[in-house]
Amino acid sequence: MSGVLVIAESRQGSLRDVSLELIGAAREVKEQAGGRLAVAVIGAGAGEHADALGADGVDEVLVVETPNEHFEPHVHAAAVEALIDEEEPTLVLAGHTIDSLGFAPALAARRGLGFASDVTRLAWDGGPVAVRGGYGGKVDVELDFPGKETVLLLLRAGAFPAVEGSGAARSRNVEVQAEPRSEHLGFREADTGDVDITKAEFLLSIGRGIEDKDALEQFEELADKMGATLSVSRPLVDAGWVPNARQVGQSGKTVKPKVYLALGISGAVQHLAGMQTAETIIAVNTDPEAPIFTVAHYGVVADLFDVADELAEQF
Numbered sequence: 001m002s003g004v005l006v007i008a009e010s011r012q013g014s015l016r017d018v019s020l021e022l023i024g025a026a027r028e029v030k031e032q033a034g035g036r037l038a039v040a041v042i043g044a045g046a047g048e049h050a051d052a053l054g055a056d057g058v059d060e061v062l063v064v065e066t067p068n069e070h071f072e073p074h075v076h077a078a079a080v081e082a083l084i085d086e087e088e089p090t091l092v093l094a095g096h097t098i099d100s101l102g103f104a105p106a107l108a109a110r111r112g113l114g115f116a117s118d119v120t121r122l123a124w125d126g127g128p129v130a131v132r133g134g135y136g137g138k139v140d141v142e143l144d145f146p147g148k149e150t151v152l153l154l155l156r157a158g159a160f161p162a163v164e165g166s167g168a169a170r171s172r173n174v175e176v177q178a179e180p181r182s183e184h185l186g187f188r189e190a191d192t193g194d195v196d197i198t199k200a201e202f203l204l205s206i207g208r209g210i211e212d213k214d215a216l217e218q219f220e221e222l223a224d225k226m227g228a229t230l231s232v233s234r235p236l237v238d239a240g241w242v243p244n245a246r247q248v249g250q251s252g253k254t255v256k257p258k259v260y261l262a263l264g265i266s267g268a269v270q271h272l273a274g275m276q277t278a279e280t281i282i283a284v285n286t287d288p289e290a291p292i293f294t295v296a297h298y299g300v301v302a303d304l305f306d307v308a309d310e311l312a313e314q315f
């Protein structure tokens, strides 16, 4: 057993971003896992995504064309099982998505694989080490998988940096026998409540640095003025000041806006897990040693209220 097998994901004919994030995560541990990095794409028209998946570091793209146009758990399960038999990987990575949840836990149980879902960090220590939340997100749990030859991990979308650009990996078709069992009636996006911070292009994110609930209104108004969506760090949700739909981080939402402006957020690892792949991160903090500055593209060591007043004037 060696190497990494990534299960890419497409929906409605488009490759999902998480696929390139899985390859990014796989590349980080490929050497320790030994062997090769293979990326599988499963579905009708899967071959169309082969070029996009052949990024640097990928050794081969495995294309499994299926007769069903839409996702079917048992077809995916049969395909992934066949690929595991063929590749004998140490590590299998798929997205923590509604599709993977439909087949991966059952497959892992049936095959006796090591398994963890909603993984936000991945390391290697003689085998894969996965970090995920535990006890309703109150603690970080570090998991290893002693005695397991193959481990299947579902990685949270947005928590790992995506690979960019295409490489020259070859692709190969793999035949899998599995007939569709269901009729697909339609596709509807889930209702995300009053606000969906995961879709926002510009997030104004505030943390415990604002100190007082009464200050909230000022930042709601500022977000409005700037055309931003307001998001927060967890202490503001724990204090009951803001609903948890606006929380960024490991036990909140993973966001990937064009601009993430963080005011008075220290940058704890659980917060970074939810926003470090934003395109441009701007951080304002009075503490020059605050960890948020390690991921920020632009940093301002200043009082957030001074910056907020200045922004309100400028806009």
Ligand SMILES: Cc1cc2nc3c(=O)[nH]c(=O)nc-3n(C[C@H](O)[C@H](O)[C@H](O)COP(=O)(O)OP(=O)(O)OC[C@H]3O[C@@H](n4cnc5c(N)ncnc54)[C@H](O)[C@@H]3O)c2cc1C
Pocket (backbone or CB within 6 Å): 133, 134, 137, 138, 139, 140, 206, 207, 208, 209, 210, 232, 233, 234, 235, 247, 248, 249, 250, 251, 252, 253, 263, 264, 265, 266, 267, 268, 269, 270, 271, 274, 284, 285, 286, 287, 290, 302, 303, 304, 305
């Ligand atoms: C399992 C687990 C899951 C978690 N999940 C999440 C999660 O999803 N999201 C999340 O955010 N946290 C999460 N946390 C909590 C996380 O560990 C931190 O406690 C939290 O992110 C801290 O929030 P903060 O940065 O707003 O507050 P603090 O860490 O208290 O930081 C406040 C910052 O504001 C700065 N500041 C103070 N006053 C000013 C001022 N006037 N102007 C400028 N800067 C100022 C300070 O220098 C400081 O850096 C989780 C924790 C655990 C254990």
